[in-house]
Amino acid sequence: MTDSKIEPKGRAIGGKARAQSLSPERRSEIAARAAAARAAYKDLPMAEFGSPDRPLRILDTEIPCYVLADGTRVLTQEGFLRAIGRSPRPAAGTGGLAGFDKLPVFLAPNNLKELISQDLIASTNPVHFRLPTGGRAVGYKAELLPQVCNVYLVARDKKLLLPSQERLAKKADLLIRGLAETGIVALVDEATGYQQVRSRDALQAFLDRFLRKELAAWVKTFPDEFFLELFRLKKWQWKGTSRRPGVVGKYINDLIYDRLGPGVLDELQRKNPILESGRRRAKHFQWLTEDIGHPALAQHMYATIGFMRAYSNWDDFKVSFYRAFPKKGENLALALST
Secondary structure, three states, X not given: OOOOOOOOOOHHHHHHHHHHXXXXXXXXXXXXXXXXXXHXXXXXXXXXXXXXXXXXXXXXXXXXXXXXXXXXXXXXXXXHHHHOXXXXXXXXXXOOEEOOOOEEOOOOOHHHHHHOOHHHHHOOOOEEEEOOOOOEEEEEEOOXXXXXXXXXXXXXXXXOOOHHXXXXXXXXXXXXXXXXXXXXXXXXXXXXXXXXXXXXXXXXXXXXXXXXXXXXXXXOOOOHHHHHHHHHXXXXXXXXXXXXXXXXXXXXXXXXXXXXXXXXXXXXXXXXXXXXXXXXXXXXXXXXXXXOHHHHHHHHHHHHHHHHHOOOOXXXXXXXXXXXXXOOOHHHHHHHHO
């Protein structure tokens, strides 16, 4: 029969001795802190999707990632730091923060200050959450990764970087290229399995990501060359971009917007309707997002211009263009839902 009173061994001996040396008040204080820590842990948001063995892979970098119960996508702090070329462990006692504004160490250097907006500062708050397997973790919102990369790339362009930061800019350049095709949110969704849940709304998610909710500042997106080639193919007399037949708008919708993605033109017309004056509130392209919409428009625009140059009349161009650039509709919609 075993003795019910098991004597402590090893470190437990020291723990017992320390507990016996504490005053009742001190023991109550420690117990209260432990209870508060347990309560705080229960209040942390739970990661409902993701696991350590399914990291986000960008080039040669693996970043553990999760989707929280409220849909927030997070990258673990350790993986985030490794991805941008920093030490995966923040200095002891700093929590990864430094400087007057308590910015993360990767944004704290003085030579980067002029590039750090208030919006970016607000988005650097660490996210504490519970892991599906138990325990807690700290990370950053996934959208912060490309924002940080852009800071280093702009700093490089403005020749603000210190020699020790050149390698971080090179890493940022590689990361931006790796993220360019599908976007950080889509990558996290795939890595965590979250796309299985949001697939029902995939098309709307595509549109919401593609179109900005608030009007963007005006930019000259349609180059003069597009209109020059259109006038040449239609055998119209060129009188400058300010004087164009009304049918040009229909050609723009057909050749450009209706071929960017499923439902894009319909959504643009809904967000940017014709007013009582007979004009729209803004140009359609002013509603496109800078990260996805504008690059997609520019890519298709210059492909269209190149196609125009190859033909001498409108009818031949139109037949070949329709074959080369079919409207993205049913097939893409099906691909998004799988």
